[in-house]
Amino acid sequence: MDEYSKKVMALFKNPKNMGEVKNADGAGEAGNPVCGDVMRITIKVKDGRLADIKFKTMGCVAAIASSSMITELAKGKTIQEAMDITNMDVAKELGGLPNIKMHCSKLAADALRLAINDYQKRKKR
Numbered sequence: 001m002d003e004y005s006k007k008v009m010a011l012f013k014n015p016k017n018m019g020e021v022k023n024a025d026g027a028g029e030a031g032n033p034v035c036g037d038v039m040r041i042t043i044k045v046k047d048g049r050l051a052d053i054k055f056k057t058m059g060c061v062a063a064i065a066s067s068s069m070i071t072e073l074a075k076g077k078t079i080q081e082a083m084d085i086t087n088m089d090v091a092k093e094l095g096g097l098p099n100i101k102m103h104c105s106k107l108a109a110d111a112l113r114l115a116i117n118d119y120q121k122r123k124k125r
Contacts, residue, residue, distance in 0.1 A: 005095030008065040017071035019054045028114025030107045037063040041111040062101035066108040
């Protein structure tokens with residue numbers, strides 16, 4: 001599969017949850033030096049759930065769509081449920097990604113986990 005699904009193109013053209021959460025409880029950044037994609041995810045946690053989540057991504061069509069999709073999948077979930085979201089979940093919800101773009105879904109999952117880890121570290125302080 002070399003073409004993008006309709007869902008990928010729709011989220012690329014009109015990404016959801018783009019931007020930065022004000023006074024974020026956690027932030028995570030993941031990047032790929034080979035392709036140059038960089039994703040930053042910020043989260044706001046309320047009552048153990050992701051009350052708000054936003055992303056800023058510099059990257060290709062698949063990177064932006066993956067970032068948008070992971071925020072959609074994680075919003076409203078408990079911390080544990082959000083941690084359990086995999087890059088395969090992201091790719092599946094996007095209607096698939098070309099093999100050479102699967103790393104974009106992995107970056108999105110990594111950035112989410114890093115944001116949650118950051119939140120958990122801050123909470124302990």
